[in-house]
Amino acid sequence: MTQPEARPTSVAPADTSLPADSALPAGTAPSASSSSSSSTTTSTASAVRVDSVSRVFGRGTSQVVALDDVSLTVAPGEFVSLIGPSGCGKSTLLRLVADLDQPTSGTVEVFGRPARQARLSREYGIAFQQAGLLPWRTVRANVELPLTLSGTGRGARRERVDHLLDLVGLADFADRFPDQLSGGMQQRVAIARSLAEEPSLLLMDEPFGALDEMTREHLQTQLLRICAETRAAVVFVTHSIPEAVFLSDTVVVMSPRPGRIREIVDVGLDRAGIAPATAVSTAAEDAVGDDLRTADAFVDAVARVRTALHGDLAAAGGSATRAPAGVDQR
Numbered sequence: 001m002t003q004p005e006a007r008p009t010s011v012a013p014a015d016t017s018l019p020a021d022s023a024l025p026a027g028t029a030p031s032a033s034s035s036s037s038s039s040t041t042t043s044t045a046s047a048v049r050v051d052s053v054s055r056v057f058g059r060g061t062s063q064v065v066a067l068d069d070v071s072l073t074v075a076p077g078e079f080v081s082l083i084g085p086s087g088c089g090k091s092t093l094l095r096l097v098a099d100l101d102q103p104t105s106g107t108v109e110v111f112g113r114p115a116r117q118a119r120l121s122r123e124y125g126i127a128f129q130q131a132g133l134l135p136w137r138t139v140r141a142n143v144e145l146p147l148t149l150s151g152t153g154r155g156a157r158r159e160r161v162d163h164l165l166d167l168v169g170l171a172d173f174a175d176r177f178p179d180q181l182s183g184g185m186q187q188r189v190a191i192a193r194s195l196a197e198e199p200s201l202l203l204m205d206e207p208f209g210a211l212d213e214m215t216r217e218h219l220q221t222q223l224l225r226i227c228a229e230t231r232a233a234v235v236f237v238t239h240s241i242p243e244a245v246f247l248s249d250t251v252v253v254m255s256p257r258p259g260r261i262r263e264i265v266d267v268g269l270d271r272a273g274i275a276p277a278t279a280v281s282t283a284a285e286d287a288v289g290d291d292l293r294t295a296d297a298f299v300d301a302v303a304r305v306r307t308a309l310h311g312d313l314a315a316a317g318g319s320a321t322r323a324p325a326g327v328d329q330r
């Protein structure tokens, strides 16, 4: 959409720091819709509701307006990506949703409750660019950490971790340590950990940003399958247009500082082939993913996101063929 107030969405944070009173948020996750569409329901029907939020850092000459009057809504189960030039406030927005930071003005609700309450009751999981695993703990011990902290019993922990490791394809690596895994495997452990407490919302900040292209595409497909299985909503920060389009129901395009929502793009890809009921093997899923990436609807959505991003350049008299700083065109 061109009027941010008319559509909702979600996002993820840029660093791994957590407030002192947090016992590890639960996990990572989905998409956005307009506040006009969600306004037919109560605010509790939205996974995320950001209302007229601004965030200003510093004072006087060093003041930075990171977000200016941002409003968006993410529906339960929706996958929403945030994309925009470097410094436009994507991570700041994600951090506000995660209650890792507070808005200067405006409100943030998660499932109809203040973000702080949602964090304390572990309604969301988080995954960042750095996996952030504890090197002295095995894969199993890393994944079960949030469950241990929340007092889940031993038997239930074991059962849950077995399921999660299965889900991310790491059942055979439960007793390995992080430094015995590839970067992609470490990131899958982090995603499993983020899902430990069955969050209804996943907040992800460039979780695949440090991975090679092949691993990245494979994990994108895996993430879609995991989301189809868990039905979690996801707010996903990325610099990659194709990644945003491949994963999302909705792509939220942000403008350069002060960060505002410039446009919301409905992607409209048919991802039924990646749904759990039809997935037969990882290779088959990857093949479905490859088909999706060459589909007309995919190419069309990539073009629409690119045009939305380039609007800034056009307005500044720049070349429409050049990407804004910090946006990966691959």
Ligand SMILES: Nc1ncnc2c1ncn2[C@@H]1O[C@H](COP(=O)(O)OP(=O)(O)OP(=O)(O)O)[C@@H](O)[C@H]1O
Binding pocket: 014, 057, 058, 064, 065, 066, 084, 085, 086, 087, 088, 089, 090, 091, 092, 093, 257, 326
């Ligand atoms: N704690 C802070 N103190 C001061 N300024 C900050 C702080 N956090 C973020 N900013 C500023 O707010 C603006 C938005 O930052 P943010 O990290 O949200 O952008 P981003 O879109 O995620 O960038 P990138 O794509 O490069 O990761 C930037 O100008 C940044 O310098």
